[in-house]
Amino acid sequence: MRIKSIDIKNFxxxxxxxNHFEFSDGLTLILGDNGDGKTTFFEALExxxxxxxxxANISNVSEMRKxxxxxxxxxxxxxxxxxxxxxxxxxxxxxxxxKTGHDTYSVSNASYHGYETNGIERESVDxxxxxxxxxxxxxxxxxxxxxxxxxxxxxxxASLKTLVDKFSDIHKFDGLVANxxxxxxxANKALLQEMKSDDKISKExxxxxxxxxxxxxxxxQNKEDIKDKKDAIATFSSNLNKLExxxxxxxxxxxxxxxxxxxxAKRNQLMAIIKRKDYNHCLLDEYWVLAPFGDILTExxxxxxxxxxxxxxxxxxxxxxxxxxxAKLETIKEIQGALVNGATELxxxxxxxxxxxxxxxxxxxxxxGREAPEGSEAYNFMVHxxxxxxxxxxxxxxxxxxxxxxxxxxxFKNDYITELHSxxxxxxxxxxxxxxxxxxxxxxxxxxxALRKNEMKEVEDEIQDLKDEKARILIQxxxxxxxxLESQFNDIKGWYEQRERASVRLSQLEDELKNNxxxxxxxxxxxxxxxxxxSQVKILKKVHKVLEEINKAFSRAQKDNLRRFLMELExxxxxxxxxxxxxxxxxxxxxxxxxxxxxxxxxxxSNGTEITNPSGSQKTVMYISVxxxxxxxxxxxxxxxxxxxxxxxxxxxxxxxxxxxxxxxxKIDKQCIxxxxxxxxxxxxxxxDINKLTCSVYRIKKVxxxxxxxxxxxRTTINKIK
Amino acid sequence: MASxxxxxxxxxxxxxxxxxxxxxxxxxxxIGNIYxxxxxxxxxxxxxxxxINRTSEGAAExxxxxxxxxxxxxxx
Amino acid sequence: xxxxxxxxxxxxxSWERRYQSTVVDIFCDYGKGVSSFLEARxxxxxxxxxxxxxxxxxxxxxxxxxxxVEDRSKKKVFGQxxxxxxxxxxxxxxxxxxxxRRYIFAALIxxxxxxxxxxxxxxxxLRAAVDKMMExxxxxxxxxxxxxxxxxxNDPNYYFSDIxxxxxxxxxxxxxxxxxxxxDVDDEVPESLD
Numbered sequence: 001m002r003i004k005s006i007d008i009k010n011f012x013x014x015x016x017x018x019n020h021f022e023f024s025d026g027l028t029l030i031l032g033d034n035g036d037g038k039t040t041f042f043e044a045l046e047x048x049x050x051x052x053x054x055x056a057n058i059s060n061v062s063e064m065r066k067x068x069x070x071x072x073x074x075x076x077x078x079x080x081x082x083x084x085x086x087x088x089x090x091x092x093x094x095x096x097x098x099k100t101g102h103d104t105y106s107v108s109n110a111s112y113h114g115y116e117t118n119g120i121e122r123e124s125v126d127x128x129x130x131x132x133x134x135x136x137x138x139x140x141x142x143x144x145x146x147x148x149x150x151x152x153x154x155x156x157x158a159s160l161k162t163l164v165d166k167f168s169d170i171h172k173f174d175g176l177v178a179n180x181x182x183x184x185x186x187a188n189k190a191l192l193q194e195m196k197s198d199d200k201i202s203k204e205x206x207x208x209x210x211x212x213x214x215x216x217x218x219x220x221q222n223k224e225d226i227k228d229k230k231d232a233i234a235t236f237s238s239n240l241n242k243l244e245x246x247x248x249x250x251x252x253x254x255x256x257x258x259x260x261x262x263x264x265a266k267r268n269q270l271m272a273i274i275k276r277k278d279y280n281h282c283l284l285d286e287y288w289v290l291a292p293f294g295d296i297l298t299e300x301x302x303x304x305x306x307x308x309x310x311x312x313x314x315x316x317x318x319x320x321x322x323x324x325x326x327a328k329l330e331t332i333k334e335i336q337g338a339l340v341n342g343a344t345e346l347x348x349x350x351x352x353x354x355x356x357x358x359x360x361x362x363x364x365x366x367x368x369g370r371e372a373p374e375g376s377e378a379y380n381f382m383v384h385x386x387x388x389x390x391x392x393x394x395x396x397x398x399x400x401x402x403x404x405x406x407x408x409x410x411x412f413k414n415d416y417i418t419e420l421h422s423x424x425x426x427x428x429x430x431x432x433x434x435x436x437x438x439x440x441x442x443x444x445x446x447x448x449x450a451l452r453k454n455e456m457k458e459v460e461d462e463i464q465d466l467k468d469e470k471a472r473i474l475i476q477x478x479x480x481x482x483x484x485l486e487s488q489f490n491d492i493k494g495w496y497e498q499r500e501r502a503s504v505r506l507s508q509l510e511d512e513l514k515n516n517x518x519x520x521x522x523x524x525x526x527x528x529x530x531x532x533x534x535s536q537v538k539i540l541k542k543v544h545k546v547l548e549e550i551n552k553a554f555s556r557a558q559k560d561n562l563r564r565f566l567m568e569l570e571x572x573x574x575x576x577x578x579x580x581x582x583x584x585x586x587x588x589x590x591x592x593x594x595x596x597x598x599x600x601x602x603x604x605x606s607n608g609t610e611i612t613n614p615s616g617s618q619k620t621v622m623y624i625s626v627x628x629x630x631x632x633x634x635x636x637x638x639x640x641x642x643x644x645x646x647x648x649x650x651x652x653x654x655x656x657x658x659x660x661x662x663x664x665x666x667k668i669d670k671q672c673i674x675x676x677x678x679x680x681x682x683x684x685x686x687x688x689d690i691n692k693l694t695c696s697v698y699r700i701k702k703v704x705x706x707x708x709x710x711x712x713x714x715r716t717t718i719n720k721i722k
Numbered sequence: 723m724a725s726x727x728x729x730x731x732x733x734x735x736x737x738x739x740x741x742x743x744x745x746x747x748x749x750x751x752x753i754g755n756i757y758x759x760x761x762x763x764x765x766x767x768x769x770x771x772x773x774i775n776r777t778s779e780g781a782a783e784x785x786x787x788x789x790x791x792x793x794x795x796x797x798x
Numbered sequence: 799x800x801x802x803x804x805x806x807x808x809x810x811x812s813w814e815r816r817y818q819s820t821v822v823d824i825f826c827d828y829g830k831g832v833s834s835f836l837e838a839r840x841x842x843x844x845x846x847x848x849x850x851x852x853x854x855x856x857x858x859x860x861x862x863x864x865x866x867v868e869d870r871s872k873k874k875v876f877g878q879x880x881x882x883x884x885x886x887x888x889x890x891x892x893x894x895x896x897x898x899r900r901y902i903f904a905a906l907i908x909x910x911x912x913x914x915x916x917x918x919x920x921x922x923x924l925r926a927a928v929d930k931m932m933e934x935x936x937x938x939x940x941x942x943x944x945x946x947x948x949x950x951x952n953d954p955n956y957y958f959s960d961i962x963x964x965x966x967x968x969x970x971x972x973x974x975x976x977x978x979x980x981x982d983v984d985d986e987v988p989e990s991l992d
Binding site for chain 3 (some may be wrong): 043067068070071102159278279280281282283285286287288289290291292293294295297299300303304307310311314411412413414415416417419420424439442461
């Protein structure tokens with residue numbers, strides 16, 4: 001199977017549909033820095049090949065695409081591959097996504113299908129079937145490797161055993177050995193039965209048989225116990241060895257963990273500050289919306305002041321008017337007073353109105369005592385006087401009434417202007433300076449946040465560096481787990497003690513076993529020496545013996561077969577190791593069978609001593625050599641080849657080795673796709689080194705100008721640079 | 723490749739086992755191909771060949787046992 | 799006797815129904831009770847009047863108004879009169895801002911063409927004066943709604959960045975600073991759209 005091309009649309013950081021990779025038959029390198037999209041590329045492929053799940057998952061959708069969708073709008077997500085496998089084929093996994101609300105989406109139309117050419121025609125085929133047929137999960141285990149720690153699939157004994165089982169013919173022997181085992185047991189059973197019915201030896205047979213049955217039970221138990229103990233001891237030893245070898249690494253590791261913890265706490269602290277204020281709420285709750293209000297406030301105050309002033313002026317004018325009107329009345333009154341009777345006010349000594357009425361009625365002047373009969377001059381004079389007096393009083397009343405009405409008149413019925421003026425005053429002083437201070441408050445806060453964001457970016461870079469360092473330490477430490485590196489020396493003491501105890505118990509068990517086995521031998525000898533009367537017994541004994549020997553021979557042949565397979569695998573692996581190691585390192589790979597029927601890979605230096613703790617790059621080269629050897633076998637066995645994918649998350653090679661290494665791989669007749677950080681220094685690709693390569697090269701990169709707190713600004717671009 | 727892919731090779735692998743040769747009292751020249759082996763006078767050679775051949779023909783274990791058992795009882 | 803402020807605050811401004819789906823519902827939990835927290839999650843503002851206030855200030859600061867449609871059936875009011883605006887008792891993380899009402903009132907006083915002298919003389923009624931203030935308030939907000947709707951039509955995600963609304967406000971400051979620097983003595987009376 002050879003991959004021709006891969007297309008990715010809207011899968012995580014691969015936004016849009018121009019994400020296209022083409023692959024040559026040899027090596028294709030994909031270069032990318034941290035976060036550029038290397039791992040995502042890998043995961044896109046894993047998603048495509050995963051036949052166990054066909055559900056659409058919204059977490060796989062490009063955030064950038066999601067953010068650009070309008071409500072009601074729909075787009076698709078897919079990963080597609082064209083490849084050659086007995087003819088040209090294509091497979092694609094896809095689904096649709098629709099934006100249903102400001103922050104809600106729905107997924108639909110999950111599809112997994114492909115095409116294959118049948119002669120000239122193109123036929124549609126179910127994706128799951130196609131992949132199961134062409135690139136099943138067993139092969140993928142030895143074809144796709146994410147991260148260098150994934151290569152330690154080889155440290156997993158079980159998977160190597162599966163590999164060996166599949167590719168050697170050992171399983172053919174399985175059937176035969178099983179049969180001969182069964183025959184031997186049946187023959188034995190028949191023999192025993194015959195012996196028990198032979199009068200001469202039946203009693204002894206039965207007794208021996210009983211003992212042997214019991215003993216074999218004990219022997220079985222011994223073996224199990226011994227195996228358990230050995231496993232336990234092996235675990236302790238292995239842990240202790242690893243720890244001893246990497247004590248320094250462990251310290252370094254713990255140190256990095258501490259620093260990572262501190263930096264992460266700092267980052268979280270900064271994030272809390274950055275997110276503390278919701279600007280939209282602040283517009284209202286903290287009156288930020290009033291930042292430009294100053295001019296309007298001034299306008300308001302000026303208007304209020306002007307209104308107050310105008311009102312005062314009008315009131316003053318009005319008062320003046322009123323005063324003038326009053327004064328006018330006074331004058332009129334005076335003039336009026338003069339005109340009424342042509343004389344001045346009645347002198348005080350004159351009688352009042354009542355008296356005058358009396359006098360008129362009595363026809364007598366009570367002042368001078370003269371009689372004033374009706375019609376007389378004095379009488380007429382008094383009447384006239386009274387009339388004048390009455391008119392005068394009337395005029396006075398009228399005049400007073402007018403004065404009163406002038407007083408009671410007011411210009412302004414309401415006092416809203418005063419209300420406004422009070423408001424204007426209360427919005428002055430400290431209130432007013434607060435308003436003018438708001439824009440500064442906003443700028444200060446935004447400035448603070450900008451500083452914190454810069455700080456946070458620095459801290460995040462530091463965190464990433466620490467994570468890289470941690471990864472490097474782990475790789476150098478080899479197959480030591482993180483938890484092991486974190487263990488304290490108290491744990492270690494405990495392990496020593498337990499190992500001791502287990503060793504002691506193991507010795508005891510082994511002695512027991514030895515005794516039991518020799519006892520068993522004795523019993524077998526005794527059984528054998530029994531002399532039967534019946535000739536049938538003699539025959540069955542012989543039959544049994546033959547089958548026993550044949551069984552052993554089959555067993556030995558099976559083991560031999562395995563041994564030869566491993567030798568061949570080892571030989572090929574070493575051929576590749578030679579090619580890949582080029583100048584510096586020379587050593588050999590050995591495939592060693594372990595007690596529980598599985599295989600381990602070990603590296604030996606050229607002088608024959610084992611390299612127990614190979615460096616990261618040695619390990620990589622070693623595993624890759626084995627992988628190429630296995631790939632040879634799949635080619636021969638299945639008459640079909642498979643591409644090898646590596647996602648080398650951290651570069652573990654020294655700078656000088658890179659181009660040599662890759663050029664060798666390019667020359668090997670296998671399709672390889674390697675995703676790596678190599679050839680990138682400080683974000684830039686090293687042109688001169690790329691030029692030394694013979695293979696094709698892609699560069700994937702996050703687009704500039706992204707905001708790392710906002711996933712929707714992140715996208716990966718692809719650039720073929722060679 | 724060193725691994726064995728057909729019955730002939732399995733036959734060779736088993737019968738050329740030294741201990742078996744010593745037990746059975748035969749040499750490598752006595753073996754021949756699988757059909758000759760099945761017909762051999764030497765019952766060890768014949769039994770091994772029968773087992774291999776019949777198993778690859780898909781014979782059930784119980785059936786094969788009967789055949790082998792009967793054969794051996796007659797010929798040892 | 800009722801004060802001018804009280805007479806204004808017991809009123810409830812109208813706004814055009816067409817802005818409900820394009821602006822109000824997008825940014826506010828308008829129309830939903832306090833109990834429906836699930837749907838409320840994710841909206842920028844709480845009660846509908848909050849976006850009205852923002853729209854009002856946009857109109858005020860840009861000094862632009864837009865008259866409302868005549869047809870009563872095309873207009874709505876909010877569930878709460880002005881006097882309750884900013885009394886945020888039930889929302890976590892929010893603070894009351896009732897004082898803002900006085901500033902809105904002050905702005906309307908400054909900008910509405912009312913003869914206060916005549917009002918104090920009793921020549922025009924309190925109701926007529928408040929009507930004019932409400933009209934002004936509604937027209938500023940109407941302009942603001944239109945402005946927001948327009949921006950959303952070009953880019954539906956524009957106001958969803960955490961700083962978009964704040965930027966509308968700070969841009970006003972920048973503009974006025976710029977015009978001060980250029981010594982732009984512009985004595986023209988700013989235009990309104992009616």
